[in-house]
Amino acid sequence: MKSFKSLKVSYIKNKHSFFLENNNFRQLKNGEVLVKVKYSGINYKDAISVTGKNRIIKCESLIPGLDFSGTVIESNSKNFSKGQKVLATGSGLGEAIDGGFTEYAYVSNKILIHIPNNLTPLSAMQIGTAGFTAAIAIDKMILNKQKVNYGPILVTGATGSVGSISINILNNIGFETIALTRKINSLQYLEDIGAKKIIKFNSSMNKKILNNKFFAGAIDNIGGEVLDWIIKSTKDDGNIVSVGMASDSKLNTTVFPMIMRSVNILGVSSTNYSSNRKTVWKKLSSNYKPKNLNKINTQCIELKDVLKFSKKIIAGKNIGKVVVKIS
Numbered sequence: 001m002k003s004f005k006s007l008k009v010s011y012i013k014n015k016h017s018f019f020l021e022n023n024n025f026r027q028l029k030n031g032e033v034l035v036k037v038k039y040s041g042i043n044y045k046d047a048i049s050v051t052g053k054n055r056i057i058k059c060e061s062l063i064p065g066l067d068f069s070g071t072v073i074e075s076n077s078k079n080f081s082k083g084q085k086v087l088a089t090g091s092g093l094g095e096a097i098d099g100g101f102t103e104y105a106y107v108s109n110k111i112l113i114h115i116p117n118n119l120t121p122l123s124a125m126q127i128g129t130a131g132f133t134a135a136i137a138i139d140k141m142i143l144n145k146q147k148v149n150y151g152p153i154l155v156t157g158a159t160g161s162v163g164s165i166s167i168n169i170l171n172n173i174g175f176e177t178i179a180l181t182r183k184i185n186s187l188q189y190l191e192d193i194g195a196k197k198i199i200k201f202n203s204s205m206n207k208k209i210l211n212n213k214f215f216a217g218a219i220d221n222i223g224g225e226v227l228d229w230i231i232k233s234t235k236d237d238g239n240i241v242s243v244g245m246a247s248d249s250k251l252n253t254t255v256f257p258m259i260m261r262s263v264n265i266l267g268v269s270s271t272n273y274s275s276n277r278k279t280v281w282k283k284l285s286s287n288y289k290p291k292n293l294n295k296i297n298t299q300c301i302e303l304k305d306v307l308k309f310s311k312k313i314i315a316g317k318n319i320g321k322v323v324v325k326i327s
């Protein structure tokens with residue numbers, strides 16, 4: 001085979017386009033590895049990139065896909081050899097460098113990780129960037145002294161990828177979870193993946209400067225007025241991790257919860273995560289490993305369906321995680 005197929009996003013003269021392209025194989029650069037991609041996944045940022053909702057790529061044209069798993073075909077690095085199973089997440093993939101929506105990926109050994117024992121190329125992408133992010137968020141809360149006996153953790157955007165995996169991991173390590181969702185018909189799904197209580201937000205809940213203390217911490221995927229309500233409703237010393245902005249990037253709030261209840265607001269950047277990625281993946285393959293991956297991964301699609309499912313994700317209509325099977 002002389003060429004391979006990739007999806008591409010491009011901005012020629014600032015006009016967005018998304019198409020399938022043939023690429024030629026080339027020689028490896030120093031430290032580079034050629035991977036036959038087996039699975040990728042559609043992350044929220046990929047959906048934005050593919051549909052052109054906002055510009056994600058930092059150059060004129062790029063292969064989208066924040067993550068992938070597969071097999072090493074050829075290596076110019078002493079750390080990787082032919083036949084090994086590998087994965088990569090974030091680190092600029094699909095944003096600053098070519099990502100995972102491709103049959104073959106040329107990737108620097110610096111961002112490649114051996115798939116840990118106990119995970120496969122499929123389960124690694126069922127977890128993907130969403131699970132990696134959920135694990136960092138939970139680690140940050142625990143590092144900041146969040147304890148199971150302080151009370152339940154609220155998870156917003158609960159039927160989404162980060163939300164679903166966060167609920168599942170928290171449940172596995174003993175935390176009670178409250179799922180906040182707009183999809184009230186997804187009660188069974190949320191219970192099946194570990195949520196103990198399911199709630200829906202409405203703006204009338206958010207009138208006071210401080211609300212009754214409702215939960216001991218939160219993982220928030222949607223931002224905006226929901227995040228404001230969370231900050232006002234968290235128990236003393238509770239940790240809130242701001243992960244996403246599926247609803248709104250703005251936050252209009254007061255400092256009262258921080259100065260009267262010692263509420264902590266933490267952040268996560270899975271793209272620019274500077275600590276050891278291998279350590280996080282080790283946890284995701286052991287004590288953090290989601291128990292209900294087949295329930296969370298509700299769809300496994302092909303490259304040709306990436307646009308259709310990206311539109312569904314942007315419309316907020318998807319449930320669970322979308323894995324892309326490439327070979």
Ligand SMILES: NC(=O)c1ccc[n+]([C@@H]2O[C@H](COP(=O)([O-])OP(=O)(O)OC[C@H]3O[C@@H](n4cnc5c(N)ncnc54)[C@H](OP(=O)(O)O)[C@@H]3O)[C@@H](O)[C@H]2O)c1
Nearest residue numbers: 044157158159160161162181182244245246247269270316
């Ligand atoms: N900081 C990081 O490193 C990092 C890493 C990964 C993702 N993220 C961000 O985290 C967020 C969630 O990512 P994801 O992969 O879980 O996305 P996802 O699978 O599409 O899930 C997002 C969920 O948010 C809710 N939602 C969507 N649109 C909404 C709207 N307009 N208003 C209110 N709720 C809405 C929906 O849940 P319900 O219908 O159940 O309410 C949806 O399922 C995104 O903003 C993403 O960019 C950040």
